[in-house]
Amino acid sequence: MAFIEFRDVVKEYGAGEHAIRAADRVSFEIEKGEFAVILGPSGAGKSTVLNLLGGMDRATGGAIRVDGTDISRFNDDALTSYRCDTIGFVFQFYNLIPTLTACENVALVKDIVKNAADAGEALEAVGLGDHLRQFPAQLSGGEQQRMSIARAVSKKPKLLLCDEPTGALDSETGMMILALLQRMCRENGQTVVVVTHNTVLTQIADRVIRLKNGRIVEQSVNPAPMRAEEVSW
Numbered sequence: 231m232a233f234i235e236f237r238d239v240v241k242e243y244g245a246g247e248h249a250i251r252a253a254d255r256v257s258f259e260i261e262k263g264e265f266a267v268i269l270g271p272s273g274a275g276k277s278t279v280l281n282l283l284g285g286m287d288r289a290t291g292g293a294i295r296v297d298g299t300d301i302s303r304f305n306d307d308a309l310t311s312y313r314c315d316t317i318g319f320v321f322q323f324y325n326l327i328p329t330l331t332a333c334e335n336v337a338l339v340k341d342i343v344k345n346a347a348d349a350g351e352a353l354e355a356v357g358l359g360d361h362l363r364q365f366p367a368q369l370s371g372g373e374q375q376r377m378s379i380a381r382a383v384s385k386k387p388k389l390l391l392c393d394e395p396t397g398a399l400d401s402e403t404g405m406m407i408l409a410l411l412q413r414m415c416r417e418n419g420q421t422v423v424v425v426t427h428n429t430v431l432t433q434i435a436d437r438v439i440r441l442k443n444g445r446i447v448e449q450s451v452n453p454a455p456m457r458a459e460e461v462s463w
């Protein structure tokens with residue numbers, strides 16, 4: 231059994247004739263330790279799939295199994311535990327706390343999980359070792375994005391979900407972040423799922439899933455993914 235299994239997953243927003251079907255019988259599998267990329271045009275349903283996988287939203291139909299359990303049957307308490315214990319999330323819009331420093335923003339994770347990585351080390355790993363005491367507003371957009379990645383990574387989640395993690399980054403910094411994510415898969419057996427418009431990521435992904443109009447239009451497994459250090463855009 232794969233680590234992640236989507237079976238005929240449907241997600242509708244709204245009801246009746248105004249309902250929008252953002253995910254339309256979506257089925258795919260992702261193995262443990264894979265670096266998977268979900269691609270597709272704007273409105274294709276990528277964030278919808280990521281939110282369902284992260285337990286932040288509930289499917290209208292179908293089954294979502296993660297690590298052997300059908301999370302679509304979870305009640306609210308079980309879903310909260312799943313988000314706390316299993317998932318790390320890098321949001322498109324960072325969601326940093328403006329009144330806390332970089333170090334404090336990352337250290338917050340220690341309130342949720344026992345074995346979180348040291349906040350300073352996590353910030354060092356994303357190239358922000360010299361910015362520990364700065365507030366989000368004192369950092370650039372790309373630095374804020376890296377702060378949010380450090381926060382998610384420091385949680386050492388079994389499953390890391392990233393919505394456009396390189397969107398605000400230049401090629402060199404983006405490559406450094408992708409290398410970090412790839413190492414999490416290769417060295418720690420963590421599973422990483424990235425939603426992106428950046429097709430360069432297909433070269434380093436173990437698995438590529440393409441969505442359009444809420445449907446899967448293509449799925450492929452990359453027989454020889456490149457190392458993140460080898461790509462640029």
Ligand SMILES: Nc1ncnc2c1ncn2[C@@H]1O[C@H](COP(=O)(O)OP(=O)(O)OP(=O)(O)O)[C@@H](O)[C@H]1O
Nearest residue numbers: 243244250252270271272273274275276277278279
């Ligand atoms: N909370 C919501 N309420 C109503 N409709 C929604 C909601 N969230 C998403 N949608 C709709 O569902 C469809 C898929 O949206 P989604 O955000 O998943 O696309 P996406 O592929 O992530 O797009 P983008 O690349 O622009 O972020 C869109 O038509 C969107 O308008």
